[in-house]
Amino acid sequence: MDQITSTQNPRxxxxxxxxxxxxxRRKSGKFTIEGQREVQRCLEAGYDITxxxxxxxxxxxxxxxxQTEWAHALREGGDVCSFCREKCPQAEIVVVxxxxxxxxxxxxxxEGVVAVAKNRPHTLQELEQRxxxxxxxxxxxxxxxxxxxxxxxxxxxxxxxxxxxGATAVIVCDPLTDLCNPNLIRASLGAAFTVPCATATSHxxxxxxxxxxxxxxxxxxxxxxxxYNADMTRATAIVMGTEATGLTAQWRExxxxxxxxxxxxxxxxxNVSVSAAVLLYEGIxxxxxxx
Numbered sequence: 682m683d684q685i686t687s688t689q690n691p692r693x694x695x696x697x698x699x700x701x702x703x704x705x706r707r708k709s710g711k712f713t714i715e716g717q718r719e720v721q722r723c724l725e726a727g728y729d730i731t732x733x734x735x736x737x738x739x740x741x742x743x744x745x746x747x748q749t750e751w752a753h754a755l756r757e758g759g760d761v762c763s764f765c766r767e768k769c770p771q772a773e774i775v776v777v778x779x780x781x782x783x784x785x786x787x788x789x790x791x792e793g794v795v796a797v798a799k800n801r802p803h804t805l806q807e808l809e810q811r812x813x814x815x816x817x818x819x820x821x822x823x824x825x826x827x828x829x830x831x832x833x834x835x836x837x838x839x840x841x842x843x844x845x846x847g848a849t850a851v852i853v854c855d856p857l858t859d860l861c862n863p864n865l866i867r868a869s870l871g872a873a874f875t876v877p878c879a880t881a882t883s884h885x886x887x888x889x890x891x892x893x894x895x896x897x898x899x900x901x902x903x904x905x906x907x908x909y910n911a912d913m914t915r916a917t918a919i920v921m922g923t924e925a926t927g928l929t930a931q932w933r934e935x936x937x938x939x940x941x942x943x944x945x946x947x948x949x950x951x952n953v954s955v956s957a958a959v960l961l962y963e964g965i966x967x968x969x970x971x972x
Contacts, residue, residue: 686778693777696734696785699797703859710800712861717743717751717792722871724769732773732797736782737761740793749792765794772796787863800861805879805889808850812893815849821916822849822895823964825957828883828922828932831857837868838954844872846961847970851876852918854883887935890918896937899928900956902949905939913964921957924950 685693698705700713711731714723724730744755755764765774777785785795812822825843830836836858843851858865860880866873881889890897895916900908913919920936922928933939942951942959951959 684776684778685781688781688784690781692775693781693785696795696797700785700787700863703862706800706859706861711797712800712866713863714796714798714866715787715791715794715863716867716871717749717794719866719871719874720794720796721750721768722874723796723798726874728801728874729799730769730772730796731799732775733765733769734775734777734782734785734795734797735761735765736777736779736793738779738793739782739791743792751792751794769796788867803853803860803879805852805881805885808852808877808879809893811877812849821914822893822918823913823961823968824848824850824852824890824895824918825961826852826854826886826890826897826918826920827953827957828854828920828928829857829926830921830923830953833858833862833865834868835952835954836860837865837873839957840865840869840872840876840878842954842958842961843876844869846965848876848961848964851878852886853878853880854886856880883929883931887931891935897932897935898938898940899932899936900941900960901928901933901939902941903933903939905941908940908942908960908963911938911940913967917964919957919960919964921953921960924953 699709699711706712714720740761741755744752762774762776782793815822825839825848827836827839840851853860860873860878895918897918897920898911899920920928920932942956
């Protein structure tokens with residue numbers, strides 16, 4: 682198989698545009714995933730992967746020390762390209778040299794693979810089937826809602842925590858970053874594919890939560906009770922805003938309760954991803970999950 686060795690190759694330039702520009706992702710309906718674990722979780726979630734850009738040299742080096750499913754399989758021997766074709770039979774396999782791979786790889790210690798996949802819609806309606814299934818099993822929804830969160834790393838970390846706590850879903854309102862941002866996918870360690878997500882306006886999300894009978898708990902400093910005094914055993918949406926401006930008035934007015942995390946030092950807030958972790962784990966504590 683021919684190998685791309687120039688960073689000026691048109692396909693490589695197109696791939697980099699897809700990685701770096703949200704407008705290109707919206708226009709093409711595609712996004713990129715880097716890393717063996719992340720690509721595997723993307724496949725398991727049923728996404729359509731159209732291309733794999735691989736560097737066999739890097740893949741084999743990472744396989745020697747890696748603990749992913751791919752690393753274990755590659756250590757058993759066999760041809761890297763054949764292995765990738767078996768994992769993604771519908772995808773085009775594009776082999777690149779190390780110099781090119783270093784150009785398209787965004788993180789150190791990467792594992793020799795960057796995938797391109799087709800995006801899927803993230804709507805509130807997509808969440809309804811999951812919610813109904815949980816309720817038939819006797820489990821009430823536990824949802825994180827984020828308003829105007831800008832940093833992909835924060836959103837990715839929240840998705841990772843949502844996966845760890847078994848949260849029902851993450852709803853991103855009035856998003857300032859897209860759910861296919863490569864930094865978000867990296868920070869989530871692939872949880873962007875395991876946690877049901879939706880995007881909506883705040884107005885749409887409030888109306889949807891009210892219609893579904895889900896209590897709205899807004900995390901805010903003003904006029905609030907300590908979070909562990911709030912009932913999270915019922916169907917619950919924990920709503921959080923940005924660290925800089927907090928939540929808008931429409932969320933505070935729509936809330937069934939206002940909650941806060943006690944701050945005993947000089948700072949008046951935690952990083953939003955840390956706050957989300959505290960509140961989600963309180964939710965599963967109250968529900969006696971994982972005991």
